[in-house]
Amino acid sequence: MKIVKFGGSSLATGEQIEKVFNIVTSDPERKIVVVSAPGKRHAQDAKVTDLLIDCAKGYLQFGEAKSSFEAVIERYDLIARELSLSDEIIRNIHDDLLTLLNSDKSRPEKYLDAVKASGEDNNAKLISTYFKQRGIEAHYVNPKEAGLIVSDEPGCAQVLPESYKSLYKLRERSGVLIFPGFFGYNKKGEVVTFSRSGSDITGSILANGTKADLYENFTDVDAVYSVNPAIIANPKELRELTYREMRELSYAGFSVFHDEALMPAFRAGIPVNIKNTNDPSKTGTKIVNEREHTDTPVIGIASDNGFCSIYVSKYLLNREIGFGRRLLHILEDFNLSFEHMPSGIDDISIILRQDQIDRKQEEHIMMRIKDELQADDVKVEYDLAIIMVVGEGMRRNVGTAARASNALAREGVNIEMINQGSSEVSMMFGVKEVDEYRAVQALYEEFFASVPV
Amino acid sequence: MKIVKFGGSSLATGEQIEKVFNIVTSDPERKIVVVSAPGKRHAQDAKVTDLLIDCAKGYLQFGEAKSSFEAVIERYDLIARELSLSDEIIRNIHDDLLTLLNSDKSRPEKYLDAVKASGEDNNAKLISTYFKQRGIEAHYVNPKEAGLIVSDEPGCAQVLPESYKSLYKLRERSGVLIFPGFFGYNKKGEVVTFSRSGSDITGSILANGTKADLYENFTDVDAVYSVNPAIIANPKELRELTYREMRELSYAGFSVFHDEALMPAFRAGIPVNIKNTNDPSKTGTKIVNEREHTDTPVIGIASDNGFCSIYVSKYLLNREIGFGRRLLHILEDFNLSFEHMPSGIDDISIILRQDQIDRKQEEHIMMRIKDELQADDVKVEYDLAIIMVVGEGMRRNVGTAARASNALAREGVNIEMINQGSSEVSMMFGVKEVDEYRAVQALYEEFFASVPV
Secondary structure (H helix, E strand, O other): OEEEEEOHHHHOOHHHHHHHHHHHHOOOOEEEEEEOOOOOOOOOOOOHHHHHHHHHHHHHHHOOOHHHHHHHHHHHHHHHHHOOOOHHHHHHHHHHHHHHHOOOOOOHHHHHHHHHHHHHHHHHHHHHHHHHHOOOOEEEOOHHHHOOEEOOOOOOOOEOOOHHHHHHHHHHOOOEEEEEOOEEEOOOOOEEEOOOOHHHHHHHHHHHHOOOOEEEEEEOOOOEEOOOOOOOOOOOEEOEEEHHHHHHHHHOOOOOOOHHHHHHHHHOOOOEEEEEOOOOOOOOEEEEOOOOOOOOOOOEEEEEEEEEEEEEEOOOHHHOOOHHHHHHHHHHHOOOOEEEOOEOOOEEEEEEEHHHOOHHHHHHHHHHHHHHHOOOEEEEEEEEEEEEEEOHHHOOOOOHHHHHHHHHHHOOOOOOEEEEOOOOOEEEEEEEHHHHHHHHHHHHHHHHOOOOO | OEEEEEOHHHHOOHHHHHHHHHHHHOOOOEEEEEEOOOOOOOOOOOOHHHHHHHHHHHHHHHOOOHHHHHHHHHHHHHHHHHOOOOHHHHHHHHHHHHHHHOOOOOOHHHHHHHHHHHHHHHHHHHHHHHHHHOOOOEEEOOHHHHOOEEOOOOOOOOEOOOHHHHHHHHHHOOOEEEEEOOEEEOOOOOEEEOOOOHHHHHHHHHHHHOOOOEEEEEEOOOOEEOOOOOOOOOOOEEOEEEHHHHHHHHHOOOOOOOHHHHHHHHHOOOOEEEEEOOOOOOOOEEEEOOOOOOOOOOOEEEEEEEEEEEEEEOOOHHHOOOHHHHHHHHHHHOOOOEEEOOEOOOEEEEEEEHHHOOHHHHHHHHHHHHHHHOOOEEEEEEEEEEEEEEOHHHOOOOOHHHHHHHHHHHOOOOOOEEEEOOOOOEEEEEEEHHHHHHHHHHHHHHHHOOOOO
């Protein structure tokens, strides 16, 4: 049994939904279909979810949001007409949404969550109607009825463990089940949404709960690439990568997945197949627990910029028990999360995302470090990029560090930082932001030039 | 004006003290002479300081320590006879030490400190007597009278800032001043000793206090080596290295200096010259604030073993603000000081000296990390070595990391960890202990093979 999830662009038009119908019905294992709200039809288009947020905000502030409301209804209407559905479905969506928009606004976060979630919910109803019209036994499943219970954190709900047992029972239902992504219900029976890209999370939870054999995640790309195609033209596509590799890659710029989304599937050991709705014959990329083909040490290279480093030096620092902990405590007081912490004998550097700090805060942080830790020197360097070189094959491969640092040296890229040693499947290089692309190109050349695409 | 310090082996016999006399009198800038207690004359010999500790312990436990007491007196007596000094000096030392050993024992730590310090104190008296006999104006200076005031921490005293002003006045005194190393006086006027190698500390404090032009530190080696001679035969001698380089090297196995000892001289920016009492014509090694010759990126390679790593992994760890800090807090509860903390996306490793942990504690630490941080996995790996590759020339030298990791790869040494990025003058590699020597040899070959000795 497979869980099949379709993203917004796979459901943006009637034509796309027809593709979805063909994909689902071509394999009887495709039992549960998780759907997003209609996404963009072209780059300048609006997503239904964003229109719904506009609606909710308009109603909260002015008691109405005519144009956004009409835009939402029009999107569903267009799809319904393309698919030759009866007017009834649109009348229902119209009335439901209006009732929802006029409902209790005393808790704006709750209100916003309910309005946002309607995008997926109404789309699931529309799609199940279409499936039925095409003569397939299909049922819309409401997450509350299915028992998808989540924590009461609007916009970042967490699934509660008891859900999994209820969800297992979905296996016993007949027909194809159309399940709206992105939200669940709290214990009081109110809608609460996941973080954005939450339909991936719903699919992952269902895969875990139903103990599916496979979680198919349909998007609009053929595969996950070994490197950002904006930096390297036509990079190697990946057939298979492990969860660990995906996590390490997604950390630095690989945006295929909201990485948290896969946790429930990962915990249950269920493989994920990323496929293209527009070309379902392509194998896509499989995310697995372990992979066999580790003939090349490196599977992917990812990079991200916007990092800064806070450098702290103090003579005899490494003799002071508690120095590192107290330094991290100061950062915590400013609610800063750090990425890495390379250390010398008399110095520690903290690498963190620089958008967390404004210049005024910077001064304050520096002052506290200087005063409370009696540091000799504190300085901040901005505009660093982090490059992750990732691969299970690096685990025991002598010489990968040498190859990587050689490649950077050949290109004249100065390595500001190397962090290797905790993760066995990655190696991190810090470089100046201006060197980021050149560094990625040099590393790709080194590890992929001889590999057949 | 120069501060000249002589270690125990430079003062172990009359013949050695004659060398000291010749060195001091050959340069009128050599104004203040800091002396240790008589050290070993050969490998199996006892140091006077160790004999004094035996004395003190004997008196504390049994009210006497005849053989140790006699051994101490015999050492001074031998030196006095070699130098043809009158019996008076030995009678004085004998009577003083006996009075001291029979003094108040109600605070054993204080008692021990006073007995230990007498080794340097009596040697300073003996040496100034010898200098005078040779027709030189020389004066024994007592640290209390000179104003060397320290904190009341027996065995690990810290100099108090007000001392420096008093010590500056030593410049005005006439003649050569013979100053006993290793101890100062607390505010109550009691003797308190520095940590071992404390004569280096006294010299460093005097250099700072008197604003000396140079701190000459005489030992029994010609120079500091670029690498441990036990690993590489006849390694390159260093003419000059910076304080930073010395700190980084001394961290991992370079034992020329108790590194803390140089702090006062370093703070005042006073260069240190390490020279050989037995061959004072040799230039020795100079430790400076900045050095000019940085044509080679690497100046030295040091290594040390006996490290372990505690590996902690948890899915989505890097999203948790405070994880690192809480992890360090647990270590702190066990009074563990850590050396490095490389981190991946979902994991952190803590590198620390393994002699701090016993196996029973290990279990307890693991359990607390698992429970309190809800870690997915915690494991400890023992028997790692750390290799420091050090040099100011690495500051902006593209390719040093590549050369180093290439050299290790060529030798088939697997790099367990790389830590580079905080200190600009060093790069750290973690390898298995069994690979330590091979790794150092490979790195020495890479960075020094072409350099003229």
